[in-house]
Amino acid sequence: MQNANSLYExxxxxxxxxxxxxxxxxMTSPEMFESVIHNMxxxxxxxxxxxxxxxxxGYKTLEELPSTPDLVVIMLPxxxxxxxxxxxxxxxxxxxxxxxxxxxxxxxxxxxxxxxxYGIRILGPNTIMGVINTANGLNTTFERDVMPPKxxxxxxxxxxxxxxxxxxxxxxxxxxVAKFAFMGDKVDIDDVDLLRYLAEDASTRVxxxxxxGIEKGREFIETARKIVKTKPILALKGGATKEAARRARxxxxxxxxxxxxxxxxxxxxxxxxxxxxxxxxxxxVALAKQPPLQGDNIAVVSNVGGPAILAADxxxxxxxxxxxxxxKTRREIEQRYPGVEAINxxxxxxxxxxxxYSYVLDKVxxxxxxxxxxxxxxxxxxxxxxxxxxxxxxxxxxxxxxxxVDVPAGGEDFAxxxxxxxxxxxxxxNLPEKAARALxxxxxxxxxxxxxx
Amino acid sequence: MQNANSLYExxxxxxxxxxxxxxxxxMTSPEMFESVIHNMxxxxxxxxxxxxxxxxxGYKTLEELPSTPDLVVIMLPxxxxxxxxxxxxxxxxxxxxxxxxxxxxxxxxxxxxxxxxYGIRILGPNTIMGVINTANGLNTTFERDVMPPKxxxxxxxxxxxxxxxxxxxxxxxxxxVAKFAFMGDKVDIDDVDLLRYLAEDASTRVxxxxxxGIEKGREFIETARKIVKTKPILALKGGATKEAARRARxxxxxxxxxxxxxxxxxxxxxxxxxxxxxxxxxxxVALAKQPPLQGDNIAVVSNVGGPAILAADxxxxxxxxxxxxxxKTRREIEQRYPGVEAINxxxxxxxxxxxxYSYVLDKVxxxxxxxxxxxxxxxxxxxxxxxxxxxxxxxxxxxxxxxxVDVPAGGEDFAxxxxxxxxxxxxxxNLPEKAARALxxxxxxxxxxxxxx
Numbered sequence: 047m048q049n050a051n052s053l054y055e056x057x058x059x060x061x062x063x064x065x066x067x068x069x070x071x072x073m074t075s076p077e078m079f080e081s082v083i084h085n086m087x088x089x090x091x092x093x094x095x096x097x098x099x100x101x102x103x104g105y106k107t108l109e110e111l112p113s114t115p116d117l118v119v120i121m122l123p124x125x126x127x128x129x130x131x132x133x134x135x136x137x138x139x140x141x142x143x144x145x146x147x148x149x150x151x152x153x154x155x156x157x158x159x160x161x162x163x164y165g166i167r168i169l170g171p172n173t174i175m176g177v178i179n180t181a182n183g184l185n186t187t188f189e190r191d192v193m194p195p196k197x198x199x200x201x202x203x204x205x206x207x208x209x210x211x212x213x214x215x216x217x218x219x220x221x222x223v224a225k226f227a228f229m230g231d232k233v234d235i236d237d238v239d240l241l242r243y244l245a246e247d248a249s250t251r252v253x254x255x256x257x258x259g260i261e262k263g264r265e266f267i268e269t270a271r272k273i274v275k276t277k278p279i280l281a282l283k284g285g286a287t288k289e290a291a292r293r294a295r296x297x298x299x300x301x302x303x304x305x306x307x308x309x310x311x312x313x314x315x316x317x318x319x320x321x322x323x324x325x326x327x328x329x330x331v332a333l334a335k336q337p338p339l340q341g342d343n344i345a346v347v348s349n350v351g352g353p354a355i356l357a358a359d360x361x362x363x364x365x366x367x368x369x370x371x372x373x374k375t376r377r378e379i380e381q382r383y384p385g386v387e388a389i390n391x392x393x394x395x396x397x398x399x400x401x402x403y404s405y406v407l408d409k410v411x412x413x414x415x416x417x418x419x420x421x422x423x424x425x426x427x428x429x430x431x432x433x434x435x436x437x438x439x440x441x442x443x444x445x446x447x448x449x450x451v452d453v454p455a456g457g458e459d460f461a462x463x464x465x466x467x468x469x470x471x472x473x474x475x476n477l478p479e480k481a482a483r484a485l486x487x488x489x490x491x492x493x494x495x496x497x498x499x
Numbered sequence: 500m501q502n503a504n505s506l507y508e509x510x511x512x513x514x515x516x517x518x519x520x521x522x523x524x525x526m527t528s529p530e531m532f533e534s535v536i537h538n539m540x541x542x543x544x545x546x547x548x549x550x551x552x553x554x555x556x557g558y559k560t561l562e563e564l565p566s567t568p569d570l571v572v573i574m575l576p577x578x579x580x581x582x583x584x585x586x587x588x589x590x591x592x593x594x595x596x597x598x599x600x601x602x603x604x605x606x607x608x609x610x611x612x613x614x615x616x617y618g619i620r621i622l623g624p625n626t627i628m629g630v631i632n633t634a635n636g637l638n639t640t641f642e643r644d645v646m647p648p649k650x651x652x653x654x655x656x657x658x659x660x661x662x663x664x665x666x667x668x669x670x671x672x673x674x675x676v677a678k679f680a681f682m683g684d685k686v687d688i689d690d691v692d693l694l695r696y697l698a699e700d701a702s703t704r705v706x707x708x709x710x711x712g713i714e715k716g717r718e719f720i721e722t723a724r725k726i727v728k729t730k731p732i733l734a735l736k737g738g739a740t741k742e743a744a745r746r747a748r749x750x751x752x753x754x755x756x757x758x759x760x761x762x763x764x765x766x767x768x769x770x771x772x773x774x775x776x777x778x779x780x781x782x783x784v785a786l787a788k789q790p791p792l793q794g795d796n797i798a799v800v801s802n803v804g805g806p807a808i809l810a811a812d813x814x815x816x817x818x819x820x821x822x823x824x825x826x827k828t829r830r831e832i833e834q835r836y837p838g839v840e841a842i843n844x845x846x847x848x849x850x851x852x853x854x855x856y857s858y859v860l861d862k863v864x865x866x867x868x869x870x871x872x873x874x875x876x877x878x879x880x881x882x883x884x885x886x887x888x889x890x891x892x893x894x895x896x897x898x899x900x901x902x903x904v905d906v907p908a909g910g911e912d913f914a915x916x917x918x919x920x921x922x923x924x925x926x927x928x929n930l931p932e933k934a935a936r937a938l939x940x941x942x943x944x945x946x947x948x949x950x951x952x
Contacts, residue, residue, distance in 0.1 A: 072838070073849055148838075174849070174880050189879050205805025206849075210880035211908040218910020258808065282809075289821045290811035290844075322809070322932045323908075352658025355711065356735075356775070358743035368742045385525070385601075391743075396526055396627070396659075426642050427627050427663035455664040455776075457671020479775045 050167045050239060052140040054179045054225055054247075056117035058093035060108065060139075061086060062130050063121040065101030073146045073174070074123050076101075081188035082121060082145070089183035089193055099126065108137055116140040119176060119186045124149045127171065128156055135164035141235075143186060147172030149231065157233045173230035174206025175213070180223055181249055187213070197222010198251035198334045199327075200244050202237060204229045205284065208256045208323065215327055220468055222334070224249040238265050245273045252333045254326050255281040255317075263311060270315035275498050278333045278491045279317045282326045283308050316494040318487055328480050329487035332473045336449035338492035339485055341417030343369035345410045346391030348422035349398045349430055353455050353478055354391035357420050360482035366489065375413040379406055396428045400437035403430075407438065411445040418449040418488070420481050425459040432466040439470035449488045451481040503620045503688060503696065505593040507632045507678055509570035511546035513561065513592075514539060515583050516574040518554030526599045526627070527576050529554075534641035535574060535598070542636035542646055552579065561590055569593040572629060572639045577602050580624065581609055588617035594688075596639060600625030602684065610686045626683035627659025628666070633676055634702055640666070650675010651704035651787045652780075655693050657682045658737065661709045661776065668780055673921055675787070677702040691718050698726045705786045707779050708734040708770075716764060723768035728951050731786045731944045732770045735779045736761050769947040771940055781933050782940035785926045789902035791945035792938055794870030796822035798863045799844030801875035802851045802883055806908050807844035810873050810931035817939040828866040832859050849881045853890035856883075860891065864898040871902040871941070873934050878912040885919040892923035902941045904934040 063079035079098075086094045095111050096104030099122065105111055108118075108130075118134050120127050120142055131142050149157075149171050157168055169176070176186030180196040194216040201216075201223065203209030209228040216223050224247065227240050237260060244250045253273070260266050270279055285291035286305045312319045320326045344361050346368070348354035358368055368390045379388040383402060386395060392410070394402055403423065410416050421438060423430050435454075442450045452472045454463030460476040467474055475481040516532035532551075539547045548564050549557030552575065558564055561571075561583075571587050573580050573595055584595045602610075602624050610621055622629070629639030633649040647669040654669075654676065656662030662681040669676050677700065680693050690713060697703045706726070713719050723732055738744035739758045765772045773779045797814050799821070801807035811821055821843045832841040836855060839847060845863070847855055856876065863869055874891060876883050888907075895903045905925045907916030913929040920927055928934040 070838075075850075187880075192879065203805070205803070205808070206880050207801075207803025207807070207877060207908075208805035208809070210803070210877060211806060211912075214877075214879045214909030214912050218914070256805065258805070284805055284808040284812065286812045287815035289815050290808045322813075322930055324930055348660075350658070350660025350663070352656070352661035352709065352711070352737055353664060354660070355658070355737040355743045356661070359737065359739045360775075362740035362742050384523075397528075424660060424663060424667075426645065426667045427640075427659050455660075456667030459664075459667050461671070477775055477777055 050141060050235060050243065052116040053143065053167070053169060053177060053235065054184065054243065055182065056092060056115065056184070058095065058113060058115040059086065059090065060095045060097050060111060060115040060118045062097045062099065062118055065098050065103045067100055067123065069123055072123065072148050074121060078121055078188045081190050082119060082186055084190050085185045085187060088191070089185045091183045099130070108133055114138060117143060119143045119145065121145045124153050128153060131157060131160055131166070131168070135160045135166040139166055141167045141169065143173065143176045144168065144170030145173055145176055145186065147230065154231060154233045161234050168234040169227070170230040171233070173228040175209055175228040178223070178226035192217055194223040195220050197224060198249060199223050199254060199330045200225040200247065200250040201254045202227045202229060202240050203256040204232070204258050205256060206230065208284065211323055212327065215323065221327060221331060236261065238262055238269050241269050241273060245277065251277060252330045253277055253279045254330050255279065256284065257281060258284045267311055267315040270317055271498055274316035274494055280320055280326055280329050281312055281317045282320050282323060316498050318490050325483060328475060328484050332451060332484035332488055333491060335471045335473050336451070336488060337447055338495060339418045339449050339489040340447065340492055342366045342489060343415055343417045344485060345369045345371065345416045345419045346422070347394065347403070347407055347410060347419055348391055349394045349396055349428045350422060350424050351393050353422050353424065354393060357422060357453070357478035357482060358391050360479040361420065364482050364486040366482070366485060369416045371410065372413050372415050375409050378409055399429055399431070400434035403434065404437045404441045407441045408444065411448050416448070418485055420451055420453065420478065420485060422453045422455060422478060423463065424455050425462060426456065432462045435463050435466040436470070439467060439472045442472060449485065451475060451484050453478050453481045503594060503692060505569040506596065506620070506622060506630060506688065507637065507696065508635065509545060509568065509637070511548065511566060511568040512539065512543065513548045513550050513564060513568040513571045515550045515552065515571055518551050518556045520553055520576065522576055525576065525601050527574060531574055531641045534643050535572060535639055537643050538638045538640060541644070542638045544636045552583070561586055567591060570596060572596045572598065574598045577606050581606060584610060584613055584619070584621070588613045588619040592619055594620045594622065596626065596629045597621065597623030598626055598629055598639065600683065607684060607686045614687050621687040622680070623683040624686070626681040628662055628681040631676070631679035645670055647676040648673050650677060651702060652676050652707060652783045653678040653697050653700065653703040654707045655680045655682060655690060656709040657685070657711050658709060659683065661737065664776055665780065668776065674780060674784060689714065691715055691722050694722050694726060698730065704730060705783045706730055706732045707783050708732065709737065710734060711737045720764055720768040723770055724951055727769035727947055733773055733779055733782050734765055734770045735773050735776060769951050771943050778936060781928060781937050785904060785937035785941055786944060788924045788926050789941060790900055791948060792871045792902050792942040793900065793945055795819045795942060796868055796870045797938060798822045798824065798869045798872045799875070800847065800856070800860055800863060800872055801844055802847045802849055802881045803875060803877050804846050806875050806877065806931055807846060810875060810906070810935060811844050813932040813935035814873065817935050819935070819938060819942065822869045824863065825866050825868050828862050831862055852882055852884070853887035856887065857890045857894045860894045861897065864901050869901065871938055873904055873906065873931065873938060875906045875908060875931060876916065877908050878915060879909065885915045888916050888919040889923065892920060892925045895925060902938065904928060904937050906931050906934045
């Protein structure tokens with residue numbers, strides 16, 4: 047998108063705020079300004095200048111800066127922000143990122159005029175948190191010290207709150223992120239622009255969207271349909287019900303169409319639609335780490351019985367099948383481990399450790415009747431230990447065309463095995479139902495690839 | 500149930516195992532024996548005797564004990580276990596709790612004979628973990644130092660693995676538990692017996708079941724239908740799909756009927772059916788802490804826009820409605836907080852703290868148009884702090900007939916607010932969709948109460 051690479055890869059950034067102004071109702075405050083300065087100073091590896099329009103921090107005007115920044119971050123009440131954007135536009139700043147909200151229709155129109163007149167690109171207003179690029183440390187959020195780890199998932203959120211929640215989730219679970227963007231009111235830079243940027247971005251492997259409305263429907267569908275040939279796109283739609291859609295209109299000034307239309311649009315675009323934020327990131331992790339699921343025959347390999355039965359239920363409910371393990375595979379497993387009955391779901395029995403998991407999983411993934419696997423390895427009531435977990439990741443790597451997801455079911459057990467495996471290519475889920483849904487997303491993406499080829 | 504109070508409230512317990520025997524495939528091992536001894540010694544406030552049948556720990560035979568225990572916990576391979584149960588039965592032990600599995604049909608039949616002949620009650624075999632009673636510290640699990648906090652939720656699991664997962668979850672999230680039972684093969688003590696016990700148990704307010712099959716269908720329904728007049732029962736059914744049901748048959752030797760039959764049975768019994776383990780505990784916490792939902796009009800009170808729209812979607816999808824806030828309530832809120840538009844979902848704006856939450860929530864819960872509320876209080880992108888959270892709990896207590904659920908959406912944010920509120924009466928969820936489902940469970944239980952009255 048023209049000029050807009052500077053949104054994620056600026057050389058110099060000016061932070062334009064005020065150490066004095068505190069809006070009565072609204073986001074502008076000296077604390078917010080301080081926090082954005084804190085994060086940019088701490089994380090960003092380019093130039094950062096501070097521009098304090100009514101106060102004494104750093105510079106007073108854009109003209110005083112040693113050189114013109116390509117990105118400005120504006121966090122002021124609407125009237126003052128507009129003055130700043132106009133001045134930045136005249137000075138050939140490439141992108142204005144507007145964090146604060148409360149803009150009236152006329153003010154939003156004025157911003158669009160400035161873009162048309164001067165070519166300045168605008169993200170927002172009302173983006174709340176702006177952008178994050180884990181590659182160069184760009185972080186315009188006002189949540190001090192909040193930075194997700196580097197990775198391959200990029201997230202575009204129309205809502206500050208949903209974006210903040212997704213950011214919080216990626217930090218808490220150490221999910222690797224490439225780029226974040228909070229879109230806000232979308233007067234200029236929108237989903238289509240950001241999708242085009244992420245399509246070219248080498249570090250982005252999976253794109254997650256939170257949307258309340260889409261303006262340029264046809265362009266959005268065409269752009270997405272091209273991108274999904276190489277990178278899966280996942281979408282969560284807010285305002286899916288009539289009642290919530292009414293509210294979404296006033297929330298981000300977007301025209302939310304009927305949900306059926308969105309469903310059709312997502313299908314046409316090859317976008318995988320999800321039901322909530324957890325499912326969005328669960329599916330994203332699976333798509334970032336594992337290959338698409340080419341068939342529908344899933345093997346369940348577990349050291350406990352009940353959760354394996356719940357997994358089997360979830361597999362069937364998601365339109366997948368329980369693989370029929372071939373006679374050869376079955377004989378090999380049962381001869382080696384008397385007591386284990388290698389009928390799917392395969393119960394390895396509670397005393398299974400790394401060796402048994404590796405052997406059985408290797409045999410199962412070599413079986414032509416099996417397209418993918420759901421592994422359950424609980425600690426409680428079993429002999430499995432977190433140090434047994436890496437053997438599973440090693441076995442999975444030997445079968446690069448068959449996806450595997452892993453379920454150390456529970457709370458503490460999940461946390462312990464998650465710590466041992468989160469930096470490997472194994473996606474981890476705390477319940478079998480979530481793992482089955484992730485496998486379904488891997489299958490849906492495979493079907494998409496066949497369709498858009 | 501006759502004799503069987505001793506299952507949860509024994510005066511003396513004998514732990515019968517071996518410090519030498521290690522089954523090749525199976526659970527019996529000196530480590531397991533040691534771990535159960537460790538837990539009982541650490542937690543149980545009655546008498547505990549150790550009976551080491553092939554080794555040198557404690558006593559050698561039941562007859563050597565200073566007095567006859569009312570409960571014995573047996574953790575030996577099938578043949579040896581049978582000998583022990585027979586001897587216990589002759590010695591008038593009241594209950595035998597059998598942890599280990601691997602029993603053949605004939606062996607299970609023999610256990611039943613012993614019960615009929617001597618009146619000994621049997622839980623198991625194959626219960627894996629046995630029972631927990633947080634009131635007297637009885638804990639026959641072999642997970643060292645694992646003990647959930649005291650509370651009002653009781654759990655009965657037919658599967659050791661599912662039970663272990665639920666136990667792990669209650670410990671990790673510090674969810675208050677009254678009693679745990681792992682049923683296993685159910686040769687004698689079954690769901691009906693345990694339900695009857697829990698019906699009389701003063702500390703149990705909510706009962707959670709994990710089932711793969713039910714033998715005494717009519718008795719189960721009749722018993723449950725009586726209990727739900729005072730205590731809600733929640734059920735998760737494993738083997739709900741045909742494919743998984745086939746496996747469940749071999750897993751716990753239970754005859755799993757068609758899922759439609761179970762659905763009808765649960766409805767007739769007034770049992771709330773749930774879809775997974777997380778939903779089971781989410782609903783249980785709501786029912787243990789909040790009153791039933793008497794209408795279907797829900798107010799959403801939030802400091803972020805997008806998650807409130809997702810909450811509105813989830814409310815409508817769960818068959819509930821977005822309450823129409825009355826004109827009076829709306830005027831009171833909007834006059835006090837210019838900028839806040841008190842249309843449901845109510846966006847308190849990102850700078851809302853304890854005072855604004857309390858005032859608005861109090862007005863909303865006083866509104867006759869509102870039957871319950873879903874509160875969202877994020878930290879990230881907002882000014883809300885964990886120390887603002889107790890004010891929400893205080894406000895909710897003023898309106899004891901209207902249920903409220905709270906969503907500090909995300910990972911870190913959830914953990915921080917959870918720490919501040921988990922010991923109050925506010926149920927907490929990390930996503931709006933989970934909170935909406937919990938409200939639905941509160942409404943379903945209200946409908947049940949009307950029906951079984």
